[in-house]
Amino acid sequence: DAGVIQSPRHEVTEMGQEVTLRCKPISGHDYLFWYRQTMMRGLELLIYFNNNVPIDDSGMPEDRFSAKMPNASFSTLKIQPSEPRDSAVYFCASKAAGGGYTFGSGTRLTVV
Amino acid sequence: AQSVTQPDIHITVSEGASLELRCNYSYGATPYLFWYVQSPGQGLQLLLKYFSGDTLVQGIKGFEAEFKRSQSSFNLRKPSVHWSDAAEYFCAVVPTGGYQKVTFGIGTKLQVIP
Numbered sequence: 001d002a003g004v005i006q007s008p009r010h011e012v013t014e015m016g017q018e019v020t021l022r023c024k025p026i027s028g029h030d031y032l033f034w035y036r037q038t039m040m041r042g043l044e045l046l047i048y049f050n051n052n053v054p055i056d057d058s059g060m061p062e063d064r065f066s067a068k069m070p071n072a073s074f075s076t077l078k079i080q081p082s083e084p085r086d087s088a089v090y091f092c093a094s095k096a097a098g099g100g101y102t103f104g105s106g107t108r109l110t111v112v
Numbered sequence: 113a114q115s116v117t118q119p120d121i122h123i124t125v126s127e128g129a130s131l132e133l134r135c136n137y138s139y140g141a142t143p144y145l146f147w148y149v150q151s152p153g154q155g156l157q158l159l160l161k162y163f164s165g166d167t168l169v170q171g172i173k174g175f176e177a178e179f180k181r182s183q184s185s186f187n188l189r190k191p192s193v194h195w196s197d198a199a200e201y202f203c204a205v206v207p208t209g210g211y212q213k214v215t216f217g218i219g220t221k222l223q224v225i226p
Contacts, residue, residue, distance in 0.1 A: 004155070033214075043202065043216035091155060101146075101214065103155035 006092050006104035013111055018080040021107045024073055025094030033101070034067055034077050035091040043091070049075065082111045114139040116205050118217035125193050126225050133188040133220050135203030143205040145186040146214075147177055151199045159201075162186065173197070198224045 005024040013019050025032045033048040047057040052069045060067070064083070069075040079086055087110050093103040115138045125131055137143065144163050148156040160171025167179040177188045186203060203217040 006155075035216075042218035045214065093156075101148075101156070101158065103148075103157070105155045 004092055004094050004102050004104035006090075006107050008107060009105065010108045011110070013082055013109070015083055015111055016081045017111075018078065019082045019086075019109060019111075021077040021090050021092075021109070023075045023077070023092030023104060025075070025092070026102055027073065029094035029096045029102070030072075031095045031097070032069060032075050033093040033095075034075070035093065035103075037089045037091060037106070046077070046090075079109075082109075084111045087111050114143065114205055114207060114215050116203055116215050116217040118201075118203055118220050120220050121218065122221050122223065124223040124225060127195050128192050131188075131190045131193045131197070131222070133201050133203075133222070135186045135188065135217060137184050137186065137203075137205045139184075139205060139207065141208060142179075142181060143207050145177075145179060146204040146206070147171065147175070147186070147188045148202045148204060148216075149173075149199050150202065150219075156202060159188070193222075193224055195224045195226070198222055 007022045030051050034046040035043050037043050046059045047067045048055055049069045065079055067077045089106045089108050091103050091106045093101045095101045117136045119134055146161045147159040149159050150156045159175050160169045160177055162169045162179045169177050175190050177186055179186050200219045200221045202219045204214050206214045
């Protein structure tokens, strides 16, 4: 198993541009999570899905953030328009019920 | 609301020395408890977890953690640290009862000196 796959690994974009982060969870895992990591706030849960359905999006900071999971093998996190304060490492994780989390390697986003 | 406290932001230990990383949680009942490690440029890797039963949990890479209900703590230990253990360590809690939301501590960055 290749684990949780995130792309791109690094993204540098200008303020105001749309950014799309991608995640492929582990096959058979029915939960998918998006996290944001910053030095000041540590790891924050943004949103999670169960069987492709968004369950809790209370961590999504603003309407500029949106996430979708059109099928069991793919999810996106979109920021539109992006701002410098969105600069962070974004992690995707998946898990099966009763199991631990498996995290991707993250996407380092820099908004200039 | 549940919370996780890792009081040490940075810890420096000599190679071969013992290590203890502290984690305290605040929650109405005993949650599920996890420790993760993040190496530079990598995602988080599960070291160990506690669901119930024996309060001393063995994990990968020679790590162990002890759950102490009276102290609401789940400290991570290793008897002899290796240079490759330099990384950031995160404690995490998940409420029991099937709700999947996890709360992470702020992380402890471990530096290992020769």
